[in-house]
Amino acid sequence: MSKRALIILAEGAEEMEAVITIDTLRRGGIDVTVAGLAGKATVKCSRMVSIVPDTSLEEAHATSPYDAVILPGGLKGSELLGEAPLVGEILKQHENGGQIVAAICAAPIAFKSHGIALGKQITSYPSMKERLVDNYKYIDDERVVVDGNVTTSQGPGTAFEFALSLVKQLAGKEAAEPLVNQMLLKL
Amino acid sequence: MSKRALIILAEGAEEMEAVITIDTLRRGGIDVTVAGLAGKATVKCSRMVSIVPDTSLEEAHATSPYDAVILPGGLKGSELLGEAPLVGEILKQHENGGQIVAAICAAPIAFKSHGIALGKQITSYPSMKERLVDNYKYIDDERVVVDGNVTTSQGPGTAFEFALSLVKQLAGKEAAEPLVNQMLLKL
Ligand SMILES: [Cu+]
Numbered sequence: 001m002s003k004r005a006l007i008i009l010a011e012g013a014e015e016m017e018a019v020i021t022i023d024t025l026r027r028g029g030i031d032v033t034v035a036g037l038a039g040k041a042t043v044k045c046s047r048m049v050s051i052v053p054d055t056s057l058e059e060a061h062a063t064s065p066y067d068a069v070i071l072p073g074g075l076k077g078s079e080l081l082g083e084a085p086l087v088g089e090i091l092k093q094h095e096n097g098g099q100i101v102a103a104i105c106a107a108p109i110a111f112k113s114h115g116i117a118l119g120k121q122i123t124s125y126p127s128m129k130e131r132l133v134d135n136y137k138y139i140d141d142e143r144v145v146v147d148g149n150v151t152t153s154q155g156p157g158t159a160f161e162f163a164l165s166l167v168k169q170l171a172g173k174e175a176a177e178p179l180v181n182q183m184l185l186k187l
Numbered sequence: 188m189s190k191r192a193l194i195i196l197a198e199g200a201e202e203m204e205a206v207i208t209i210d211t212l213r214r215g216g217i218d219v220t221v222a223g224l225a226g227k228a229t230v231k232c233s234r235m236v237s238i239v240p241d242t243s244l245e246e247a248h249a250t251s252p253y254d255a256v257i258l259p260g261g262l263k264g265s266e267l268l269g270e271a272p273l274v275g276e277i278l279k280q281h282e283n284g285g286q287i288v289a290a291i292c293a294a295p296i297a298f299k300s301h302g303i304a305l306g307k308q309i310t311s312y313p314s315m316k317e318r319l320v321d322n323y324k325y326i327d328d329e330r331v332v333v334d335g336n337v338t339t340s341q342g343p344g345t346a347f348e349f350a351l352s353l354v355k356q357l358a359g360k361e362a363a364e365p366l367v368n369q370m371l372l373k374l
Contacts, residue, residue, distance in 0.1 A: 019206040023234040023343075034236070042239055047210040049221070052229055052237035125371075143371075156210075157372035160344065184312075184330070185344035187373075 002031040003067040003170040006060055008087060009053050010037040012076025015045035017104050020159040021070060021166070027182065028167030028175045030067075035060035037084055046074040061090055067170055069094045073105020073125060073155065082113030091116045095149065100169060102151040104162050108132055111150075121147040125155045160185055189218040190254040190357040193247055195274060196240050197224040199263025202232035204291050207346040208257060208353070214369065215354030215362045217254075222247035224271055233261040248277055254357055256281045260292020260312060260342065269300030278303045282336065287356060289338040291349050295319055298337075308334035312342045347372055 005025055009018055018034075025032045036043055036053035043051050054060075069090055071081055081087050091114050095101050103111055108124040111117050112135055121137040123145045132138055139145045143158040144165045151169070153162035160183070168176035180187065192212055196205060205221075212219045223230055223240035230238050241247075256277055258268055268274050278301050282288050290298055295311040298304050299322055308324040310332045319325055326332050330345040331352045338356070340349035347370070355363035367374065 014210075015206050016203075016210045019202050019236055022236055023201075023203045026234045047213045048241075049206055049209055050239035052239060054235075143373075155371040156207075157347065157367075157370045183344045184342040186330075 002029055004031045004033070005068040005070055005166070005170065006064075006066040006090075007032060007034050007070045007072065008037055008057060008081060009034055009043045009051060009072065010077040010080040011044055012074050012080065013043065013045050013072045014074035014077065014105055014156060015047060015049040015051065016156045017074070017159045018045065018051065018072035021072060021104070021163045024160060024163035024179060024183070025167055027179055028171055030167065030170055033060050033066070037080060037087070046076065057086055061086065064090060065094055065097050065099050068100035068102060068166060070166065071103040071107035071110055073103070073107045075106045078106035078110050081107060082110035088114035098149055100149050100151060100166065102162070102166060104153040104159060105155045108136075108152050117147075117150040120150050121145050122150065122152040123154055124152060161187065189216055191218045191220070192255040192257055192353070192357065193251075193253040193277075194219060194221050194257045194259065195224055195244060195268060196221055196230045196238060196259065197264040197267040198231055199261045199267065200230065200232050200259045201261035201264065201292055201343060202234060202236040202238065203343045204261070204346045205232065205238065205259040208259060208291070208350045211347060211350035211366060211370070212354055214366055215358055217354065217357055220247050220253070224267060224274070233264065244273055248273065251277060252281055252284050252286050255287035255289060255353060257353065258290040258294035258297055260290070260294045262293045265293035265297050268294060269297035275301035285336055287336050287338060287353065289349070289353060291340040291346060292342045295323075295339050304334075304337040307337050308332050309337065309339040310341055311339060348374065
């Protein structure tokens with residue numbers, strides 16, 4: 001059976017980080033659910049791209065746990081994810097259950113807001129470092145950081161590597177490696 | 188005044204190529220219009236991401252010419268672009284007017300269908316080469332090819348470079364270069 005990933009989309013999400021992750025995971029055979037934090041309505045992303053989620057976060061959560069819960073960045077989107085109690089509940093369930101929790105760019109600030117992965121090695125968009133450095137072992141110089149079941153990454157330009165790491169963790173090297181050539185990535 | 192770019196979105200478009208281009212151009216200060224080939228309805232992309240265009244292609248064309256007309260790839264999306272008379276009309280108007288026409292991945296086959304850029308240097312997704320090699324000077328080993336007002340590129344993994352080339356052509360090096368660090372690109 002395919003592994004299942006939940007991507008939570010909030011207004012102001014970074015659309016490249018969201019779409020690169022969704023698309024690459026689906027190419028890797030992962031069953032991805034794109035869930036709208038504010039329901040099923042169209043989500044206006046950080047650069048005004050409008051994406052329609054597959055379902056609402058409430059409905060998506062009815063089939064938790066997933067094999068991975070993934071937060072795209074974008075400053076406003078990340079702050080909204082950090083303020084939502086349901087996001088905190090879902091992240092805690094998955095962190096405790098040993099499933100993957102993952103965040104890119106500004107989204108690790110939502111981990112901090114919800115007390116997720118405290119003390120672990122993480123990275124983020126560089127300008128978020130000062131908000132994270134007291135609560136985590138902050139790594140500056142790696143584009144993707146995996147510490148146990150916690151995966152973090154830095155920004156739009158690292159989104160392919162973030163997604164490939166998740167495919168590899170969920171479906172193995174044999175699922176991830178062919179995507180490098182298929183998508184013409186220069187890593 | 189900002190330069191204006193038109194991106195035409197058809198069902199089956201490659202969502203990463205579309206979104207990376209839209210987002211990067213907007214970060215570069217370009218005024219981007221995302222136009223739906225089939226009207227204003229939500230567009231189901233190649234990996235099932237649903238994007239709502241800003242407007243229909245008919246309405247967008249009312250304010251032609253743009254400074255650039257851009258076709259994202261995705262096989263089905265590219266074939267639909269190749270079959271649409273209005274896309275051919277818009278491409279011819281812009282090719283003849285000296286504005287930029289650009290296509291990535293499978294989308295150069297839509298150039299061929301409409302008789303655009305014939306004889307020029309182009310590239311594409313590698314598997315499309317045989318459909319293009321008789322009508323173009325086909326370049327295998329460059330990730331982005333610029334020949335006069337025609338820009339082409341190869342696939343999802345070259346989409347950032349494609350978008351940066353367009354920002355540079357439209358708004359100059361001083362607009363494009365800061366984006367490399369801002370987006371954390373490794374080129
Ligand atoms: Cu970001």
